[in-house]
Amino acid sequence: MSSALLPALLALQVFNICGGSLLLNGAVGESIVLPTGAERSYKGGLIEWRRKDINIIKLVRNTTEINPNFTGRLTMNDETGALNISNLREEDSGEYTFSGIASAQTIPRKTVQLQVYERIVSVQVISQVNNSTDSGSCNITLICSVNGGSQVALSWSRNGQNVAGAENRTTLTAFPTLAEEIYVCTATNPISSQSNNVTVWPCRVPPGLSLGALMSVLFSIGLVAMVSAVIAVNIRERCSRGKLGLGKEDTSVRGEATIHI
Ligand SMILES: *[C@@H]1O[C@H](CO)[C@@H](O)[C@H](O)[C@H]1NC(C)=O
Numbered sequence: 001m002s003s004a005l006l007p008a009l010l011a012l013q014v015f016n017i018c019g020g021s022l023l024l025n026g027a028v029g030e031s032i033v034l035p036t037g038a039e040r041s042y043k044g045g046l047i048e049w050r051r052k053d054i055n056i057i058k059l060v061r062n063t064t065e066i067n068p069n070f071t072g073r074l075t076m077n078d079e080t081g082a083l084n085i086s087n088l089r090e091e092d093s094g095e096y097t098f099s100g101i102a103s104a105q106t107i108p109r110k111t112v113q114l115q116v117y118e119r120i121v122s123v124q125v126i127s128q129v130n131n132s133t134d135s136g137s138c139n140i141t142l143i144c145s146v147n148g149g150s151q152v153a154l155s156w157s158r159n160g161q162n163v164a165g166a167e168n169r170t171t172l173t174a175f176p177t178l179a180e181e182i183y184v185c186t187a188t189n190p191i192s193s194q195s196n197n198v199t200v201w202p203c204r205v206p207p208g209l210s211l212g213a214l215m216s217v218l219f220s221i222g223l224v225a226m227v228s229a230v231i232a233v234n235i236r237e238r239c240s241r242g243k244l245g246l247g248k249e250d251t252s253v254r255g256e257a258t259i260h261i
């Protein structure tokens with residue numbers, strides 16, 4: 001894209017937003033009012049709201065017709081035409097158009113883009129230490145789970161700094177080396193945001209010793225101790241027998257030493 005084209009495109013977009021429809025975000029289960037920007041009273045006229053060419057509500061004098069999909073959920077101000085939709089559902093999302101005739105004049109059309117989202121209820125972050133048995137290293141897996149919410153975007157921070165490249169990731173691996181670190185997972189959608197945090201500490205397996213290495217070291221120490229004991233007993237027996245001038249019956253001595261261990 002050429003740099004000369006960019007400002008032109010931006011200007012076009014701004015124009016579209018200004019000249020186009022109003023954008024509103026609603027929350028499932030809650031209510032929202034679609035305004036008409038009325039500058040005079042439309043009372044006694046014919047006013048209506050449509051969505052995708054389907055009538056939602058139509059008011060002719062004092063008679064109101066309501067689309068069955070919205071029964072019990074709509075109230076329209078008979079002077080301004082502002083539409084209150086309550087107990088919102090995600091399928092209420094779409095483009096709504098207001099039009100009508102009042103005092104023998106056509107009312108300027110008004111368009112509202114409604115987008116309904118679920119509110120994010122809560123966020124949980126848990127950490128799991130993951131020890132490697134063969135390489136002797138460890139790391140910490142962080143898992144972020146979101147309760148509720150639609151079209152949720154996730155982000156992470158470590159000690160208050162955004163973690164680059166972690167957008168929308170539900171798991172993250174932490175390698176704290178020196179001190180504790182605080183990780184915050186934030187869930188955001190256009191109508192809500194929730195976050196939670198977890199503190200992780202450096203995880204360490206004894207340097208140079210994996211579990212397997214540790215086992216063989218312990219085994220070796222045990223073996224050396226055992227052999228030394230046998231030798232020690234043998235020597236002691238040899239010495240005492242030597243003093244007594246015997247120096248025979250090695251096998252019985254060895255047998256005795258084995259029983260002691
Ligand atoms: C509409 O209003 C008129 C008087 O203003 C009344 O006679 C008529 O019964 C009303 N109709 C309805 C459906 O309420």
Ligand SMILES: *[C@@H]1O[C@H](CO)[C@@H](O)[C@H](O)[C@H]1NC(C)=O
Pocket residue numbers: 054067068069091
């Ligand atoms: C009611 O909603 C359903 C599902 O969105 C749609 O198929 C149906 O056409 C709607 N009915 C009316 C009268 O708008």
Ligand SMILES: *[C@@H]1O[C@H](CO)[C@@H](O)[C@H](O)[C@H]1NC(C)=O
Pocket residue numbers: 031032033075084085086
């Ligand atoms: C819209 O209607 C709901 C349900 O009747 C009501 O609780 C809410 O206050 C209304 N909103 C406005 C702005 O009047």
Ligand SMILES: *[C@@H]1O[C@H](CO)[C@@H](O)[C@H](O)[C@H]1NC(C)=O
Pocket residue numbers: 128129130131141
């Ligand atoms: C440790 O990490 C491996 C590979 O990343 C994974 O398969 C395993 O489930 C993890 N264990 C724990 C306890 O987190």
Ligand SMILES: *[C@@H]1O[C@H](CO)[C@@H](O)[C@H](O)[C@H]1NC(C)=O
Pocket residue numbers: 130131132133137138139140173
């Ligand atoms: C985390 O540790 C596990 C097991 O120790 C290992 O399989 C995994 O590759 C490690 N993950 C990272 C990102 O280093």
Ligand SMILES: *[C@@H]1O[C@H](CO)[C@@H](O)[C@H](O)[C@H]1NC(C)=O
Pocket residue numbers: 151152153154167168
């Ligand atoms: C993250 O997910 C949200 C919702 O699905 C989406 O709108 C957004 O573009 C995603 N962000 C990235 C960086 O992928």
Ligand SMILES: *[C@@H]1O[C@H](CO)[C@@H](O)[C@H](O)[C@H]1NC(C)=O
Pocket residue numbers: 182184196197198
């Ligand atoms: C971490 O969460 C607790 C509540 O769970 C909150 O009190 C604390 O302020 C949070 N800390 C940070 C750094 O977000």
Ligand SMILES: *[C@@H]1O[C@H](CO)[C@@H](O)[C@H](O)[C@H]1NC(C)=O
Pocket residue numbers: 129130131138204205206
């Ligand atoms: C990981 O290793 C550390 C230190 O050796 C130990 O305290 C911790 O319990 C181990 N965690 C797991 C999940 O094995």
